[in-house]
Amino acid sequence: MVGGGQLARMTHQAGISLGVRFRLLSEAADSAAAQVVSDVTVGDVDDLDTLRAFAEGCDVVTFDHEQVPTRHLRVLEAQGYVVRPGPAALEHAQDKILMRERLSADGVPVPTWAPVATLAELEEFAEEHGWPVVLKTARGGYDGKGVHVVDSLDQASGVLASSRATGVRLLAEQHVPYTRELAALVARSPSGQAVAYPVVETLQIRGVCREVVAPAPGLSAEHAALAQQVALEVAGVLGVVGLMAVEMFETVGGVLVNELAMRPHNSGHWTIDGSVTSQFEQHLRAVLDYPLGSPAALAPHTVMVNVLGGDLPDLHGGFRHVLARDPGLHVHVYGKQVRAGRKVGHVTVTGADLGDLLERGRHAAAYLRGDVDE
Amino acid sequence: MVGGGQLARMTHQAGISLGVRFRLLSEAADSAAAQVVSDVTVGDVDDLDTLRAFAEGCDVVTFDHEQVPTRHLRVLEAQGYVVRPGPAALEHAQDKILMRERLSADGVPVPTWAPVATLAELEEFAEEHGWPVVLKTARGGYDGKGVHVVDSLDQASGVLASSRATGVRLLAEQHVPYTRELAALVARSPSGQAVAYPVVETLQIRGVCREVVAPAPGLSAEHAALAQQVALEVAGVLGVVGLMAVEMFETVGGVLVNELAMRPHNSGHWTIDGSVTSQFEQHLRAVLDYPLGSPAALAPHTVMVNVLGGDLPDLHGGFRHVLARDPGLHVHVYGKQVRAGRKVGHVTVTGADLGDLLERGRHAAAYLRGDVDE
Numbered sequence: 001m002v003g004g005g006q007l008a009r010m011t012h013q014a015g016i017s018l019g020v021r022f023r024l025l026s027e028a029a030d031s032a033a034a035q036v037v038s039d040v041t042v043g044d045v046d047d048l049d050t051l052r053a054f055a056e057g058c059d060v061v062t063f064d065h066e067q068v069p070t071r072h073l074r075v076l077e078a079q080g081y082v083v084r085p086g087p088a089a090l091e092h093a094q095d096k097i098l099m100r101e102r103l104s105a106d107g108v109p110v111p112t113w114a115p116v117a118t119l120a121e122l123e124e125f126a127e128e129h130g131w132p133v134v135l136k137t138a139r140g141g142y143d144g145k146g147v148h149v150v151d152s153l154d155q156a157s158g159v160l161a162s163s164r165a166t167g168v169r170l171l172a173e174q175h176v177p178y179t180r181e182l183a184a185l186v187a188r189s190p191s192g193q194a195v196a197y198p199v200v201e202t203l204q205i206r207g208v209c210r211e212v213v214a215p216a217p218g219l220s221a222e223h224a225a226l227a228q229q230v231a232l233e234v235a236g237v238l239g240v241v242g243l244m245a246v247e248m249f250e251t252v253g254g255v256l257v258n259e260l261a262m263r264p265h266n267s268g269h270w271t272i273d274g275s276v277t278s279q280f281e282q283h284l285r286a287v288l289d290y291p292l293g294s295p296a297a298l299a300p301h302t303v304m305v306n307v308l309g310g311d312l313p314d315l316h317g318g319f320r321h322v323l324a325r326d327p328g329l330h331v332h333v334y335g336k337q338v339r340a341g342r343k344v345g346h347v348t349v350t351g352a353d354l355g356d357l358l359e360r361g362r363h364a365a366a367y368l369r370g371d372v373d374e
Numbered sequence: 375m376v377g378g379g380q381l382a383r384m385t386h387q388a389g390i391s392l393g394v395r396f397r398l399l400s401e402a403a404d405s406a407a408a409q410v411v412s413d414v415t416v417g418d419v420d421d422l423d424t425l426r427a428f429a430e431g432c433d434v435v436t437f438d439h440e441q442v443p444t445r446h447l448r449v450l451e452a453q454g455y456v457v458r459p460g461p462a463a464l465e466h467a468q469d470k471i472l473m474r475e476r477l478s479a480d481g482v483p484v485p486t487w488a489p490v491a492t493l494a495e496l497e498e499f500a501e502e503h504g505w506p507v508v509l510k511t512a513r514g515g516y517d518g519k520g521v522h523v524v525d526s527l528d529q530a531s532g533v534l535a536s537s538r539a540t541g542v543r544l545l546a547e548q549h550v551p552y553t554r555e556l557a558a559l560v561a562r563s564p565s566g567q568a569v570a571y572p573v574v575e576t577l578q579i580r581g582v583c584r585e586v587v588a589p590a591p592g593l594s595a596e597h598a599a600l601a602q603q604v605a606l607e608v609a610g611v612l613g614v615v616g617l618m619a620v621e622m623f624e625t626v627g628g629v630l631v632n633e634l635a636m637r638p639h640n641s642g643h644w645t646i647d648g649s650v651t652s653q654f655e656q657h658l659r660a661v662l663d664y665p666l667g668s669p670a671a672l673a674p675h676t677v678m679v680n681v682l683g684g685d686l687p688d689l690h691g692g693f694r695h696v697l698a699r700d701p702g703l704h705v706h707v708y709g710k711q712v713r714a715g716r717k718v719g720h721v722t723v724t725g726a727d728l729g730d731l732l733e734r735g736r737h738a739a740a741y742l743r744g745d746v747d748e
Binding site for chain 1: 412
């Protein structure tokens with residue numbers, strides 16, 4: 001796996017059961033994943049020679065994040081290395097304009113959008129679809145970075161100028177009057193087998209995922225089926241191999257695809273403790289072309305709450321308290337230096353009483369962060 | 375953790391969630407655990423200097439097996455290293471005569487027994503308690519090794535001669551007319567907090583654990599409570615810290631303690647997929663003096679079946695088949711060279727229909743072993 005973040009860390013954890021010999025290419029010797037993996041190469045994941053040396057001896061190369069240059073991955077593929085998901089799929093997770101073009105062409109529901117390079121183009125878009133407009137950089141955005149909700153040309157001018165300066169293209173999107181955000185997690189193997197997890201509700205604050213409820217409370221059977229169908233269709237159309245999370249807006253009339261992630265995803269962390277087969281094991285099964293596991297939920301409700309860095313220098317001060325308060329709590333710590341706002345862990349609870357689960361999950365995450373003290 | 379077997383492998387896997395920095399002292403560089411752990415020292419676990427060098431820099435030293443010499447552990451303790459479970463507890467898992475003496479003195483129910491060194495002593499025991507007699511070596515036995523059921527003095531003479539030659543003491547036990555074997559898994563922390571898992575039924579074939587059903591089917595509330603109470607009492611009396619499995623005989627009148635294991639144990643592998651807190655996470659919580667997690671079962675029934683080495687050179691031939699046949703199957707592979715009769719993995723299924731679970735678990739284990747081919 002290329003990239004040493006918490007996704008690689010948890011993928012290795014899952015792979016231990018499958019007997020996977022996990023090799024890691026990590027940016028740093030003490031990354032979240034490198035701390036727990038035996039076979040680690042430290043190197044620049046953007047460098048072709050480093051990637052090739054790493055791929056040598058791997059049955060399959062897969063990824064902790066989507067930022068590895070696809071031009072390198074095309075070279076690796078051409079030279080016979082097995083890369084999953086492949087660059088032809090992955091570039092749709094890297095470039096939002098490419099993704100929107102492709103999904104629009106295939107009739108997948110997406111928010112109304114257009115590429116914009118100038119104030120005149122933005123003005124035209126806004127005249128047709130109204131303010132505010134969501135401006136997004138086509139590449140490089142994550143956790144809310146690269147997304148700007150603008151109410152006027154004045155507000156947009158800085159974003160446009162910065163786009164011209166950096167050469168990163170922009171797209172404009174209609175500000176969708178959505179009721180909530182959903183995520184549909186699917187896995188697809190090279191042989192085309194696919195599974196869909198229960199559709200979840202995600203709560204984002206300033207663009208950062210804060211909590212996930214599985215399955216999405218009160219979701220109609222119609223919208224649930226639609227969301228899964230859309231995600232499976234996207235996976236098939238793009239030829240995705242591995243896990244894919246499709247972030248969606250739920251509207252009165254259905255769902256609209258917002259973002260794609262072609263790897264295990266924050267919206268699927270609940271599956272470790274809440275489903276038969278975790279997204280991490282599922283990703284490994286998919287990229288290794290093993291039969292996929294059941295995505296069924298283990299309990300009526302699962303709540304996952306992210307632990308973000310707060311005022312405390314580490315999490316271990318709060319650790320004993322939250323474990324003592326709640327013997328049913330699952331704590332997942334990523335081994336990362338605590339910094340304000342950084343995702344440093346998550347907690348999960350499963351059960352039948354959603355209100356109780358939300359209280360427990362939120363309290364534990366807030367306590368670990370240092371926001372509450374009892 | 376000292377010892378590089380599958381227990382250390384699965385303990386590391388559990389520790390990743392807790393953010394534990396796991397250090398391993400392994401007999402070999404490619405042991406089951408060393409394959410998946412980042413921080414590995416290869417060395418002789420029976421050598422005091424090696425143990426001390428390893429303990430330096432560990433917050434707590436714990437064990438994958440009970441065979442580390444307690445005389446070395448006493449030295450480490452005296453020099454201020456934290457050893458859990460400590461040698462004063464551990465020696466009762468190493469020496470069956472010591473264990474039986476202590477438990478008998480404390481009124482814990484055990485089979486009628488006596489140390490025997492001569493044919494005359496054995497004859498006296500057999501005259502009082504009848505044939506057959508179970509002869510056990512006090513130390514070094516595991517997986518049925520060191521246990522001999524003998525019907526006459528003639529049959530016993532070889533065992534007695536071997537005991538005299540090796541200096542390993544023997545005990546004689548009444549052959550208990552038990553209805554089945556149970557195991558009670560408990561965890562105890564240094565602060566005295568303790569939890570008891572649901573009591574399970576274990577099936578042993580020629581002394582080797584083959585399958586575990588949790589909870590033990592049809593176990594009366596009275597015997598279940600008795601088994602847990604006995605296990606908690608043993609943990610308290612011996613000052614155990616960490617996981618302890620108490621293997622018991624169920625008789626018409628109650629339970630009798632057979633063996634103790636002071637570490638995660640085969641009878642607790644079902645907890646990985648079948649309970650809120652796995653025995654491996656629980657062991658880490660206990661030895662680190664973290665609050666203990668809930669031992670509650672997740673489903674009405676969990677079946678765990680060991681995968682023993684069979685005629686196939688490896689398990690991966692059967693891997694795809696069993697995963698494809700049963701998307702709800704949990705497979706755990708230990709990364710060990712397959713040899714006939716060796717424990718190389720286990721499978722677990724959870725659900726409401728015990729008959730279905732037994733069929734699925736047994737089929738998968740047999741298929742991986744190479745005993746069935748469809």
